[in-house]
Amino acid sequence: MNIIKLCVGATSIEDLVNWRAERRAQGLGRADGLNVHRTRMMPRRADEIVGQGSLYWVMGGVIRCRQKIVALDAATDHEGRACCEIVMDPRIIRTQPYPRRPFQGWRYLAPDDAPPDMDVSEDAPSDSMARELAALGLL
Structure with a gap:
């Protein structure tokens, strides 16, 4: 299981x-x-995510990359509220651009719904081109 944010x-x-x-x-x-990355809610499916899943980042309406999740730690924010720290491998893995509408917080992302990683040999579209293609519905 993955998370998208x-x-x-x-x-x-x-x-x-x-x-x-x-x-x-x-x-x-x-x-x-x-x-x-600190977020408010701890995923209930943490055992399915840690060490197996990734955090998929949506930028400008397009999923562009992911980072492997190594831990989900309970923490407390500066106001004393409980929160979750999503601990990730620092390596950023580019993915095939995939459009995604805005949403609040984070969501689960099933492995079958996650975009594939970008092949290193592929010519990746620039971020601005990926945004334009997504806006046109071509991604």
Whole structure:
């Protein structure tokens, strides 16, 4: 089982990579190099996700990449509320572009519904081209 989530604030894979690099340069983030995304709700199907699933990122209405989920940790936010930290492998794996309408929070994404990884030998469309193709319904 996988999770799908909107990548708020990043409009491209490069934006996500640069944002993470800036945070590391500021001394923020985990010492072990893993990426963490904090979300409000803990998935009930955690045992089906951890070590097997990925977090698929939606950017500009298109699924563009994924990161393998290595842990789902219970945490507390700065206001004392319970939350979930999605701990991910830092490697970002490009996927075949796949359109996705906006939604709130995260959703489960069955393996059969997940877009395939982009073949390294393939010419990937640029992020702007992928957004245009998705807007035209061609992805």
